[in-house]
Amino acid sequence: MLRYLTAGESHGRALVALVDGFPAGVDLKVEAINAELVRRQGGYGRGGRQTIEADHVEVLSGVWRGMTLGSPIALLIPNKDFKIDQMEDLDRPRPGHGDLSGSIKYLTSVRAILERASARETTTRVAAGALAKQLLAPLGITAFAYVVQVGELQVPPKLGELEEQRAWRDHSIIYTLDPDRDQQVAELIDRCKQAGDTLGGIIEIRVEGLPYGLGTHTQWDKKLDGRLAQAVMAVQAMKGVEIGMGFQAARIPGSQVHDPIQFDPSQTHTRSLGFTRTHNNAGGLEAGMTNSQPLVLRVAMKPISTLAKPLESVNLQTKQSELASYERSDVCAVAAASCILENVVAFEMACAVVEKFGGDNLEEIKQRLDLFYEMARKMLNE
């Protein structure tokens, strides 16, 4: 079983991910993890913290001469802004944060809650996901995410090959697939900032190169749709998830929703085994299993809760009505969120791969994947 846990506070010494069950034989590229950490820090609309930090990972264990060993991998990301013991408490809880409920639940300060609830913790999830991508890549599986909406402004993805789309996204200051719209999005974020307000948005995540049968229909907690929903909804500020056509599927008849199955003998050598679909409204998942079509998820991020023009709150000492506390904050972090979601989804897909094909060694996984396809072709009399 592949899994990870994280530790660390926003202004603590460092953040840590402990990745357990990661297969041996993966040629670990630390630069690739660092590149994702840099991407997480970017995107138009971020606050001052990103100018302080220069995130990079230190791999503390589980690797020898650049190769993973199959033993636990500890990833550490130091905090330059390490000052937790000098920081003041907040006495006016911010609506939209865990400040009030957390401090009551743990019978502690607001600071104790916000330091761990903070999305700074996602550095560890990005590092773990960037590691998982290095297991997926040799198997031909890629995870890719981009922003499709900021506030009310939709930026539909421009169609193209994956590498072309990656280039567009990496040229966009807001990580959309249409950098020509950057100016318009930036102006929207600027207007919002001037008004002391914040913005959310929608992120689309796509995973390609998938085999049949990751996840299973047999038990509720093993269904891949449920597990992906948990993984993405557990990212700070995510408030909705759609798979494939998502909510739109509830509004139209089944004949317009489900993806007809056809057979194309020229495609039997591919991971589809020749079973093609006229469209992919299911988003690559049927009955909690991958169906060899691209996985497509859309996730809604709420606007940042810390407002420069704060909402009404209550002073925890005096119980008088006052405006909520303000701390240095992002105005819009949808771009960064797309990087986080890409990596969170990659990790979940790596878990599903390890479950289906065994998790001790990458070479073994590759051979079992090939063997599975050999057996499936035999069953289909191909």
Ligand SMILES: Cc1cc2nc3c(=O)[nH]c(=O)nc-3n(C[C@H](O)[C@H](O)[C@H](O)COP(=O)(O)O)c2cc1C
């Ligand atoms: C990339 C990213 C950056 C964020 N930056 C901030 C921020 O600067 N200020 C803030 O108040 N919330 C920020 N958030 C959101 C909070 O962490 C989150 O809303 C809060 O922990 C409450 O959790 P919930 O929204 O999941 O209920 C950010 C979230 C993400 C994903």
